[in-house]
Amino acid sequence: MTGPLSSLTGASNYFEDFHVGQRIRHARGATVDEVEGGWMSKLVMNTAQAHWNEDYLRGSPLGDGRVVFGLLTASVVIGLASQDTAENALAEVSLDGLRFTSPVHHGDTLYAFTEVIETSPAERDDAGLVRFRHWGTTQDDRVVFEGERTVLVKRRTHWSDR
Numbered sequence: 001m002t003g004p005l006s007s008l009t010g011a012s013n014y015f016e017d018f019h020v021g022q023r024i025r026h027a028r029g030a031t032v033d034e035v036e037g038g039w040m041s042k043l044v045m046n047t048a049q050a051h052w053n054e055d056y057l058r059g060s061p062l063g064d065g066r067v068v069f070g071l072l073t074a075s076v077v078i079g080l081a082s083q084d085t086a087e088n089a090l091a092e093v094s095l096d097g098l099r100f101t102s103p104v105h106h107g108d109t110l111y112a113f114t115e116v117i118e119t120s121p122a123e124r125d126d127a128g129l130v131r132f133r134h135w136g137t138t139q140d141d142r143v144v145f146e147g148e149r150t151v152l153v154k155r156r157t158h159w160s161d162r
């Protein structure tokens with residue numbers, strides 16, 4: 001199953017390109033501002049005061065300023081990693097062991113890192129399973145997120161027309 005769409009994706013992120021122990025520092029960062037932080041907390045009705053009430057946070061151990069909803073932090077980190085890890089994905093299989101290790105505040109910039117922790121055959125011969133450990137840091141190198149993700153990734157032998 002090759003086709004013209006494979007020319008739109010990267011040439012080095014098929015199943016065969018991932019090796020256990022491989023580490024990737026993803027190229028882009030993303031600053032989380034009040035629009036994303038406030039909107040997401042209200043959209044999912046997360047009424048924790050740390051997301052909505054700056055007065056409540058003044059002098060608290062969480063620091064001054066509203067805290068970004070954890071699943072938004074995870075989404076940004078995984079999104080930053082996706083071009084390198086899931087551009088040739090057929091399916092997201094699982095997301096496990098999410099940990100939020102330090103608060104993210106509006107105005108923090110997130111960076112993403114990945115380690116390949118497992119590769120294995122899939123039930124179909126045109127793809128394989130890759131398990132990644134992702135983590136995200138802020139501009140001051142604080143680790144704020146860790147999690148594992150399994151992705152069904154195309155095999156070059158079946159999908160690439162290059």
